[in-house]
Amino acid sequence: MKFQQLDTHADRLKLMDQLKSKFFERAGQIDVEGLFPFENITELQQSGYTSLTVPHQYGGMGISLAEMLMLQEKIAEGDGATALSIGWHMGIIKNLTEKRTWSEPIFKKICEDVLNGSLINAAATEPQTGSPTRGGRPFTSAVEQNGGWTITGRKSFTTMAPVLNYFIVSASLEDGGVGNFLIPREVPGLSIEETWDSIGLRGTGSHDLVLENVRIDKEFMVEKIQPGQKQANGWLLHIPACYLGIAQAARTYAINFAAEYSPSSITGSIVELPNVQQKIGEMELLLLQSRHFLYSVANLWDERSDSERRDMQPELSAVKHSVTNSALAIVDLAMRIVGAKSLSLKCPLQRYYRDVRAGLHNPPMDDMTISLLARSAIQSITKP
Incomplete structure (x- = not known):
């Protein structure tokens, strides 16, 4: 059964209750062994959950924030690490839907990929700067050359790193600004270093993202941002x-x-x-x-x-x-x-x-x- 086949919010909550029970059964082993919850994420993808915040315009259900939170709360009853992990993906798609800060062709492509199971998260935190909400300028750099961008740096706390298909990476620009770049997982120079050793939420797979002269096309700088800017999200x-x-x-x-x-x-x-x-x-x-x-x-x-x-x-x-x-x-x-x-x-x-x-x-x-x-x-x- 897929969430898209269910007409009411109550029915979708019941389906999530069923998934939640499976997540709880696995949570202990995931925590003790420091595993990533691959099965949980796969079941969320196969159930259609991960595309629920894609807008109607591009084939999704465009669920409300309140419904998304209720479903996220249910997931957390089963396994907190799974809930926090997938919550970033769900929320980012919802935020992009509401604010439309990206070019429409790029956003449309992401929505189509999400409908087919792709996952996305932001990578903004760095060891030298701490939380991006404090306003620190990224040490990760982006240089414009040969009609594209070359990006080098390291990001910490990249939640869901083992399964992400896209990373939204903040990087400093040569003109003094800061940009957000959409980077597909398969590009040369991108790697994941398994550094996550927290005693809490051990299953989030929040490893380091390492970028070594990663080359992407010019249009993949999806927006310029103001570090530390306090938007309502x-x-x-x-x-x-x-x-x-x-x-x-x-x-x-x-x-x-x-x-x-x-x-x-x-x-x-x-x-x-x-x-x-x-x-x-x-x-x-x-x-x-x-x-x-x-x-x-x-x-x-x-x-x-x-x-x-x-x-x-x-x-x-x-x-x-x-x-x-x-x-x-x-x-x-x-x-x-x-x-x-x-x-x-x-x-x-x-x-x-x-x-x-x-x-x-x-x-x-x-x-x-x-x-x-x-x-x-x-x-x-x-x-x-």
Whole structure:
């Protein structure tokens, strides 16, 4: 069954529930052995999921941001690494659909390839510059020569590197500007160095992309960019959706454990104990708050015009901050319910704990969000 054969959002969620169960079955081995989830990604491609954000114009379904986030959240309940990985691809296609910053022939070609299973992600982070959201100028360079571009450099944290067909690479230009370049995987001089050794989200395959005098045609400089420019990007809500899904999985595991665990010191199971119910209630409150915040802002994004969306950066950043930090708290509460057993390698909670912690290092970072909210509040009072 393919997602494109299903008429309703509810039916698509049911199909993702089926895929999610398979992802969960593989998640433990992927984490322990540091594997890339090839089977998960293949199943998402074969189900048609990876083309759902392609616009109707080019044969896709053009699903809303809110629906994309709900499906991403489901994936994360099964395996956070798979969700975060495919979320970049899904979101980038959605963002390109909404903003149309690339030439139409290039975008059309990418959409056609995505319909046939191709995957895309950006490669912007570098060891010397840190997160691109901080405004650092890339050390990767692009030189225009012989009617094309020659690109040299190294990018870190290239999520889903083992299976990507296209890389969007930021590089410094000779005129002092910065460009984004679309680079197909098969070009000579492109290689992947397997450097990913994180203890969280081990299955994302976020290795280094190495470019050694890579030659591409002139039209593959797809746009000029301003480093550190803070645009409103609704698609980045796939990040908090991922961590919300992990938190939901932790909550479900903890409640099931509490309902079944009956130590000899009590009658019945620990789910009946007031202190355990207190923690369950706290988890539920955080989940309700997070879900309402995330999807209310996503629905606003879907409903608003392009000009109205430009003013949504404070809300988008606040959602990521709030949901990610709440997810951390939910996993912590779940582990307190389960106790020392939550630290066993056989228990998924220890994986959720490591995975959800990674959310603090996805953009935008907490300090930048708080600073943005402060500036926004001050301007709302002082602006004439």
